[in-house]
Amino acid sequence: MEHDNVSGKDAFSARHRFHPGRVVNICFIAVLIFSTLLTWREAVVLEDAYAASQKNHLETVVNSLDRQLEFSVEKLLFFRNGMRDALETPLASTVLHNTVSHFKDLQGKPFWQLTFDVRRTLPLNGVSDAFVRQTTSLIRDEERLERELSAAFEMGYLLRIDAPAAHAKRVVYVSRAGFYVSTEPADWGNDIISRYYQLVTRPWYTGQSERENRTRSVRWFTQGAEDGTVTVSVPVDYQHYWYGALGIDFTLTGLKKLLQDAVDGNGEGEFQLYDNGFNLLVTSESNADDVNHFDERERAQIAAALEKDTEGDLRLGSRYVNWQHLDHFDGVVLRIHTLREGANGDFGSITIALALLWLLFTGMLVVSWIVIRRMVSNMYRLQHSLQWQAWHDPLTRINNRGALFERAKALAKRCEQQKQPYSVLQMDLDHFKSVNDRFGHQAGDKVLTHAAGLITRTIREHDVAGRVGGEEFCVVLPDTGPVQAMVIAQRIRERINRREILVKKSQTTRVSVSIGVSSAQESGNYDFEQLQSIADARLYEAKQRGRNQVVGQDEKK
Numbered sequence: 001m002e003h004d005n006v007s008g009k010d011a012f013s014a015r016h017r018f019h020p021g022r023v024v025n026i027c028f029i030a031v032l033i034f035s036t037l038l039t040w041r042e043a044v045v046l047e048d049a050y051a052a053s054q055k056n057h058l059e060t061v062v063n064s065l066d067r068q069l070e071f072s073v074e075k076l077l078f079f080r081n082g083m084r085d086a087l088e089t090p091l092a093s094t095v096l097h098n099t100v101s102h103f104k105d106l107q108g109k110p111f112w113q114l115t116f117d118v119r120r121t122l123p124l125n126g127v128s129d130a131f132v133r134q135t136t137s138l139i140r141d142e143e144r145l146e147r148e149l150s151a152a153f154e155m156g157y158l159l160r161i162d163a164p165a166a167h168a169k170r171v172v173y174v175s176r177a178g179f180y181v182s183t184e185p186a187d188w189g190n191d192i193i194s195r196y197y198q199l200v201t202r203p204w205y206t207g208q209s210e211r212e213n214r215t216r217s218v219r220w221f222t223q224g225a226e227d228g229t230v231t232v233s234v235p236v237d238y239q240h241y242w243y244g245a246l247g248i249d250f251t252l253t254g255l256k257k258l259l260q261d262a263v264d265g266n267g268e269g270e271f272q273l274y275d276n277g278f279n280l281l282v283t284s285e286s287n288a289d290d291v292n293h294f295d296e297r298e299r300a301q302i303a304a305a306l307e308k309d310t311e312g313d314l315r316l317g318s319r320y321v322n323w324q325h326l327d328h329f330d331g332v333v334l335r336i337h338t339l340r341e342g343a344n345g346d347f348g349s350i351t352i353a354l355a356l357l358w359l360l361f362t363g364m365l366v367v368s369w370i371v372i373r374r375m376v377s378n379m380y381r382l383q384h385s386l387q388w389q390a391w392h393d394p395l396t397r398i399n400n401r402g403a404l405f406e407r408a409k410a411l412a413k414r415c416e417q418q419k420q421p422y423s424v425l426q427m428d429l430d431h432f433k434s435v436n437d438r439f440g441h442q443a444g445d446k447v448l449t450h451a452a453g454l455i456t457r458t459i460r461e462h463d464v465a466g467r468v469g470g471e472e473f474c475v476v477l478p479d480t481g482p483v484q485a486m487v488i489a490q491r492i493r494e495r496i497n498r499r500e501i502l503v504k505k506s507q508t509t510r511v512s513v514s515i516g517v518s519s520a521q522e523s524g525n526y527d528f529e530q531l532q533s534i535a536d537a538r539l540y541e542a543k544q545r546g547r548n549q550v551v552g553q554d555e556k557k
């Protein structure tokens with residue numbers, strides 16, 4: 001019986017493991033995980049496509065803006081080359097030579113203007129020798145000066161015919177020798193001194209000294225952005241001598257116009273142009289209320305990202321920011337795309353549709369899971385109940401005849417194999433008919449249930465009890481010899497007989513039982529049906545002898 005118990009436990013745990021409800025749960029969880037993974041993958045692909053499209057928008061704008069700025073830088077280099085050419089090969093014009101010679105009469109004056117055909121070239125505006133001497137960063141080299149003045153006239157010619165683009169405020173050449181040429185007309189008088197002083201103290205000029213600009217390349221200066229100007233400048237050197245610097249001033253309004261032109265039709269979102277110190281110069285947004293601002297933490301995040309790469313993207317709360325450095329400007333363009341703008345675009349609607357689809361699918365999955373779970377557990381319960389009914393007596397809830405026979409035969413086989421004793425008790429309640437007659441059928445049922453309960457409580461866990469007829473019971477005792485079987489039978493008989501059974505309100509009765517005992521050890525026969533038949537005959541004998549007794553041996557004849 002122990003073996004049976006062990007295998008029973010195994011079967012139970014296997015049944016529990018493969019419980020249909022569990023299988024349904026696992027299947028649904030697998031489908032949910034799978035569908036979520038698929039949706040997640042789709043979302044990742046979508047996100048990549050979104051990032052690529054945002055990058056594209058930005059690239060188009062940056063390239064367009066870059067082209068415009070490159071144009072200005074090239075123009076600046078063109079003017080510098082013009083100046084260098086003129087320094088190398090001055091124009092052999094007597095008129096020009098005479099004009100330049102006139103400088104000797106002017107150089108002592110606090111301010112002066114040297115003109116040479118005002119319809120063709122720009123005037124040179126200058127300060128006195130004394131001014132130059134007093135200012136350490138300036139130097140008036142008499143030997144070079146004549147050439148430089150004549151070259152400045154020639155460059156003034158170029159500046160006149162090749163006027164800067166609309167977005168540039170002015171082009172100016174500032175000489176270390178105390179004069180300047182500018183496309184912006186100067187008021188005659190003290191204005192020249194203050195202008196010149198301003199020019200030589202501006203960072204775009206001082207930043208072109210040999211010490212400050214060792215590579216002698218084009219540099220952008222945005223320090224003046226507060227007063228609305230950004231300057232690109234380049235030093236003018238010839239034969240290792242620094243003459244001065246050329247600069248083009250841009251107004252922020254002009255730059256904004258450039259940015260807006262570049263943005264025109266290139267998708268939603270705001271574009272912002274920053275200098276290399278991450279100071280906002282201009283934005284494509286016309287309405288000041290719509291300009292995106294960043295708090296300190298966000299600024300630090302962006303600045304750190306800008307340090308790492310020339311282009312990239314990052315998410316700041318609900319905003320998507322991508323950036324790209326410009327090739328011809330010392331700064332970066334930032335594109336800010338808000339969640340609201342994103343949701344209104346193609347990617348937004350696809351993402352929303354994807355999320356809704358996933359929600360719909362998950363919702364349907366959960367509903368069908370609930371329905372199937374309920375169906376499966378109902379079926380499982382029904383199957384159990386049918387199984388139980390097939391094996392049990394519904395009144396006494398112990399094994400029915402069929403179940404008892406099956407289990408009894410299996411136990412008999414095991415005991416025979418293991419050479420263990422095996423006994424059978426056949427019992428029948430005495431005068432049960434009279435219980436029915438006196439108290440009614442229901443009371444009879446109560447007595448039967450009571451007797452069955454007493455029997456099962458008296459035997460061991462691995463013994464088997466069953467109801468084999470109306471008021472007949474059979475108990476199979478594996479590993480039990482005849483002597484011990486008699487003891488158990490007597491114990492059952494005594495317990496049944498000792499108890500008062502409440503059959504009706506305040507009415508009790510007492511029943512007795514007659515028991516026949518047979519054992520495989522008597523003849524070495526383990527056939528259950530034969531043993532039961534022997535026990536039955538002994539039960540009959542017990543009845544004959546007056547009932548309420550146990551018979552374990554055949555009557556000696």
Ligand SMILES: Nc1nc2c(ncn2[C@@H]2O[C@H](COP(=O)(O)OP(=O)(O)OP(=O)(O)O)[C@@H](O)[C@H]2O)c(=O)[nH]1
Binds near residue numbers: 395429430443
């Ligand atoms: N209440 C009830 N009675 C049952 C059930 N099955 C059988 N019986 C009754 O049990 C009685 C059995 O009577 P008998 O076979 O004459 O035996 P007895 O009255 O117990 O007398 P002895 O066996 O000779 O001691 C019958 O009256 C059956 O109707 C049942 O499930 N419930």
